[in-house]
Amino acid sequence: MDKAYDHKKHEREIYKKWEGSGAFKPGKEGKQFTVLMPPPNANASLHAGHAMYTIDDIVVRWKRMQGFSTVWIPGTDHAGFETQYVYEKELAKQGKSRMDFDRKTLYENIYKFVKDNSGLIYKQFKQLGFSADWERSVFTLDEKVLNRVWKTFMQMEKEGKVYRDEYIVNYCTHCGTSLAELEVVHEERTDPLYYIKYGPFELATVRPETKFGDTGVAVHPKDKRYTKFVGQEIEVEGLLGKFKVRVIADEMVDPDFGTGVVKVTPAHDPNDFEMGKRHGLSVKQVIGIDGRLNELTGRFQGLKVAEAKKQVVEELQKAGLMIEIDENYKHSVALCYKCRRVLEPMVMPNWFIRVDELKKPVIKVVENEEVKFFPKRFKKQMLQWLKIMHDWPISRQIAWGVKIPVWYEIEPENDNIYVWWLDKNSQLQQGVASEILKRGTPLSEIEEGLQRVKAKTGEAAPKYKVALDKPGENYLPETDTFDTWFSSGQWPLVTLSEEEYAARLPTDFMGTLEDILKFWISRMIMFSLYLQKVIPYRDVYLWSMVADAKGVKMSKSKGNVVNPIELVDKFGADALRMAMIFGVAPGSKIPLSDEKVKGMRNFANKIWNMGRFIELMFEAYGKEVEFYKEELFRPRLALEDMEIIKKLTKTVDVVNRGLEKYRFADAAEAIYEFLWHQLADVYIEKVKKREDKEVALSVVRHVYLTALKLLHPFMPFVTEAVWSEIKDLRKYPDQMLITSRWPV
């Protein structure tokens, strides 16, 4: 054996051996144990967060050694919005944008992009030693997933759980899609608050540029100052001349804010939208999906929102309508979580799922702990969120995703379908579908270059059919795609085959990052209960962010991002894995530093050298030892022999209990302490002085081999490496550690 453990010399080879032996496949015997891998983005490369999948691997290896028929099913996610965003950045480098492509081409290009960039993450997972059954890998755009997702949608549509509605959504004019509330990030900003003259009132607003879309003005019902105006139509002087709005009284207005008067712009503010709905105000859209003011804004048409605001403010001042400007107004603004631009609340048609009924059983299984959360506090977080969860907007206006299987019927006399498409010369065109057809453009041309279809909702909505294929001549497809979580939410049902449901559902363990608790965990429980009347898994273990040595969250802007693969190169996979676990409480941040990983590399080396020492001792004294394979010299054991055996038994116990409770650090620390400070520092030092070497060696061999098993789930490579180096000292020299029996 070499003097020091060189991970580079062993890791690759050992992994090949495992994989080639079929060790990652479920055994034919034993109870089923199933773990699903949270699918990383298909085109992603490994980041520190992924390294935490180590926890899943520990559980899987542990159960496999315990004799369960264990399988860890991996997969990748198409990650709709995330991926399209990355792709568009690539496009921008070539001076192009998504607007240069029809939808079909854009999808195909992204598909190719993803294919070209996928595979890397699995390679990296393998470098970390993950023992998943790679041949079972599922991609969320695989045929079987698509079929399942469409089937689900059709069932929900049939049962009235799906509806279309005009709804105010957060729209990112840069990314070209609406976002669910969950995807919105809020940021505290200081912006000017404008006090303007507004008919008989004065009022405060941060968005004077939306004034063109005002259809009402609101006061608090109990605000005596304004009671006499309620219900009246008032005339307001505006930049485009005078206009009339109705005064409404609504509880939502805070009489203490500003002057206690609010202008109501239902098309461009979520609260105003709600208020408008309550009082029957009309919705007047003045900002388009391109982020520019539209034809209803006169000379301001075509200006981007920020520029429009500037000009409107100037003109209000000139017109004497501006009273004062508070420059230090603090409020939070909604930002796109991806591009960090300010979102534009916008009214547009969306597909929704009614969650009231669907979430009830979810709340039940969380409350009575059929699904258990580790650490426990996430149960509360989950319940809190489930209770306020409202209808889920599942449509996204991006090309990269699972298409919504719906077709709209174009009626000759109806203007309820609006389309954007690239014509024969690749020029972007838009207009009302029925009118375009009347003007002689064939439907086939629109379909060919189709970018987007926007169909009205409510009474004006066109008839539609739910179908995968075009149901008739005069139809245009829905161009929206499903929210990524709509497909990944069905993960347990698509990774397992239907024949396996009975045996492997619920699955046993789900370890994932806490920040997708609401996006993903909740939806999986919901879909599994709705579609199969079964919970998707019994135990959910949430891990937290991987942070730097100081406990600060890693981020590119702070420059403290650690690349796990570099650490693996430097110190070995075992060292990184152990560093992720050691000294980390469940649910807390995981501080990662070179020093820590280095320390664990030293531990790996210690393990190696203990093996080396034992081998050398057996070479020197082995001939005299009746060491019939892993047996102890029971009748001649010394007191210190009994002691170390007792300590081993205790360690087995602590490791088991730690793993059972998902207290991985407890388990890891116990085995670390035992191997290094009990076995190496104390017992082995005594062995050197023993006269009855044959007895001591039988003990050291037994204890060491057993301890290697305990350590294997945490540090699989080095343990497997020494295990194989000292094969002649073992009873079954050909047996691999990965499939050996867990000590009891």
Place this chain on the structure above:
RNA sequence: GGGCACUUAGCUCAGCUGGUUAGAGCGCACGAUUCACAUUCGUGAAGUCGGGGGUUCAAAUCCCUCAGUGCCCACCA
């Protein structure tokens, strides 16, 4: 504004349902070492357990309160 955590050695953190000298990893100081390992070994310094109050024979551990930090949610015209 509502909720959930956290505040213990220089740093990052363990200390479960209260009970003998409060622990680990890293770091630090001093020393050792041809005999498995310098990716080593030994010895050691270092904490009034965020502040205040309470319960108890006994509190880092339970309760109240104050302060700070982090996270989740809601909302901000």
